[in-house]
Amino acid sequence: MNLSPSGRRQDRPELQRAIEEIVESGFLGVQLRVNDEHGEWVGSAGARELGRSAEPLTDGHFRIGSTTKSFVATTVLMLAAEGRLGVDTPVDDYLPEFGLDRRITVRTLLQHTSGIFNHTGELYEDGTIAEGIPWRGKEWVDRRFHTYRPEELVRLSLSRPARFAPGTGWSYANTNYVLARLVIESVTGRPFAEELRRLVLDPLGMAGTVAPGSSPEIPEPHHHSYYRYEDAGQETTVDVTRHDPSWVAAGGDMISTTRDLHTYFSALMAGKLLPPELLSEMRSPEATVGYGLGVFAQDLGPGAGTVFHHNGATIGSAALMYGTPDGGTTLTAGLNYVDDPGLAIAPAFQNAQQRLVEAVFRAGQVSPARRTS
Numbered sequence: 001m002n003l004s005p006s007g008r009r010q011d012r013p014e015l016q017r018a019i020e021e022i023v024e025s026g027f028l029g030v031q032l033r034v035n036d037e038h039g040e041w042v043g044s045a046g047a048r049e050l051g052r053s054a055e056p057l058t059d060g061h062f063r064i065g066s067t068t069k070s071f072v073a074t075t076v077l078m079l080a081a082e083g084r085l086g087v088d089t090p091v092d093d094y095l096p097e098f099g100l101d102r103r104i105t106v107r108t109l110l111q112h113t114s115g116i117f118n119h120t121g122e123l124y125e126d127g128t129i130a131e132g133i134p135w136r137g138k139e140w141v142d143r144r145f146h147t148y149r150p151e152e153l154v155r156l157s158l159s160r161p162a163r164f165a166p167g168t169g170w171s172y173a174n175t176n177y178v179l180a181r182l183v184i185e186s187v188t189g190r191p192f193a194e195e196l197r198r199l200v201l202d203p204l205g206m207a208g209t210v211a212p213g214s215s216p217e218i219p220e221p222h223h224h225s226y227y228r229y230e231d232a233g234q235e236t237t238v239d240v241t242r243h244d245p246s247w248v249a250a251g252g253d254m255i256s257t258t259r260d261l262h263t264y265f266s267a268l269m270a271g272k273l274l275p276p277e278l279l280s281e282m283r284s285p286e287a288t289v290g291y292g293l294g295v296f297a298q299d300l301g302p303g304a305g306t307v308f309h310h311n312g313a314t315i316g317s318a319a320l321m322y323g324t325p326d327g328g329t330t331l332t333a334g335l336n337y338v339d340d341p342g343l344a345i346a347p348a349f350q351n352a353q354q355r356l357v358e359a360v361f362r363a364g365q366v367s368p369a370r371r372t373s
Contacts, residue, residue: 012041018359019045019333025348027337029056029223033258034360035266036329042258049224050237050338059257061208061222062334063245064319065312067261068254069177071196071211073110073294074268076180077278078199080106084187087281087293091179094186098154098179103166106183109176110293111286117160118173119153120248132156135247136341137229140315144243147214150178153249170288174251181250192250204267208257214246218255223336225316237338240315252314261321261332269308269327283308283325304362311353315339318349322357331360 012034019030022045029046044056079085085094090102091109108114121132133148133156134140157175164171181192188195193211201209210219218241228237245253256264271279285297295308309322320333333356337345 012038012043014359015041016043016045018355019043022335022348022352022355025351026345027335027348027352028226029336030333030352031056031058031060031062031223031258031335032331032333032356033058033262034329034331035262036360046336048336050226050239057221057223059208059259060334061210061219061255061257062319062336063218063225063252063314063317064254064256064261064321064334065248065252065314065317066174067256067310067312067319067321068211068250068252069312070268070294070310070321071200071254071264072177072180072184072192072250073282074273075184075192075196075199076106076110077274077282077293079184079187079195081275081278085183087278091183094183095179097151098158100158101162101166105166106180107293108166109180109183111170112172112176112291113167113170113286114173114176114179115162115164115166115169115171116173116175116179117157117162118171119157119175119178120251122160122163122171130160133247135315138231140247141227141229141238141240144240145216146247147244148246148249150182150246150249153178154182170286170291172291174248177250200264200273204263206256206260206263209260209264210255212245212253212255214244216242216244218242223317223334225336226338227315228338228340240339243315245314248314252312256319258332258334261319262330265321265323265332266327266330269323269325269330298357300357300361307357307361313349320353320356322361324361329361331356 019032022030031044034041042058044058048054087107088105091104092100092102104114119132122130224241227240282293285292290297307322312319316339318335322331
């Protein structure tokens with residue numbers, strides 16, 4: 001049942017149809033929450049687990065992948081507002097143990113303009129791939145409970161050639177956010193999870209959000225995530241809901257719910273977490289792909305305007321988080337699926353993003369969902 005905050009049933013057949021089409025495109029389950037001028041709508045489609053008939057959740061826990069980066073960036077900027085760090089200060093001042101190029105500032109980390117090699121690997125313009133730590137295939141499955149220290153990930157990245165001189169290009173790198181989290185811990189003397197709780201989670205009442213560190217656990221209730229790979233010529237599918245997320249660390253290790261993501265992003269966009277000048281800096285995009293400081297800016301065109309977002313995907317789980325500049329309209333979703341080394345779900349994930357953005361932010365202009373075979 002889909003209810004408004006007042007408890008009245010909300011019939012939004014276009015939203016239910018959208019998530020059902022997303023399941024048909026290859027996802028196992030979808031849980032969606034929309035808050036807009038019509039009130040709040042929550043719905044779900046698909047399944048919680050492979051081979052089980054239990055109805056999907058509407059506010060279950062899921063791994064949010066790179067949506068984590070928005071939380072890290074917000075925490076950094078809130079510490080800047082407290083005078084604990086400087087956005088344009090060289091990271092070397094806070095983490096001298098790495099001997100970083102002093103042109104690498106906190107801002108270049110948050111905006112992915114540092115040029116640092118991505119510890120999870122790089123895809124170069126000519127199509128060649130430089131591998132980082134293992135996160136695909138049987139090797140990852142066998143090591144999915146292995147713990148990596150953040151410093152280990154940073155040193156791996158620094159052992160590889162930089163993509164470009166700091167500040168002269170843009171390249172998405174999980175390592176930037178590993179370093180940003182280490183900066184938080186350096187200036188506060190406290191674990192990131194504690195600072196996140198102090199600054200964001202407790203003030204907003206976000207009881208369903210976790211920064212797990214190296215813990216493989218995920219709170220109940222939750223959907224399940226799977227991984228399909230080849231082993232000795234045989235295709236194998238395993239449940240990877242539990243795994244140690246330290247391989248991606250601050251690049252994408254957090255867990256949340258659709259409700260908490262709405263609570264967070266609506267507050268952030270409405271200016272309840274950051275002072276106006278820092279929120280403006282966060283939302284000022286660089287020219288390459290429109291990435292600000294931990295958020296993307298996306299122009300939806302005439303009649304729709306700009307939305308801000310940071311989606312994320314990790315092994316068998318993904319998150320969507322979109323909001324208008326005033327936080328008055330938000331779209332938050334969790335998706336679970338069967339992942340594989342070739343990332344076969346990627347086209348369907350892109351289509352899912354487009355389908356839901358059209359349904360929520362371009363009301364009345366919705367085009368049919370593009371389907372994948």
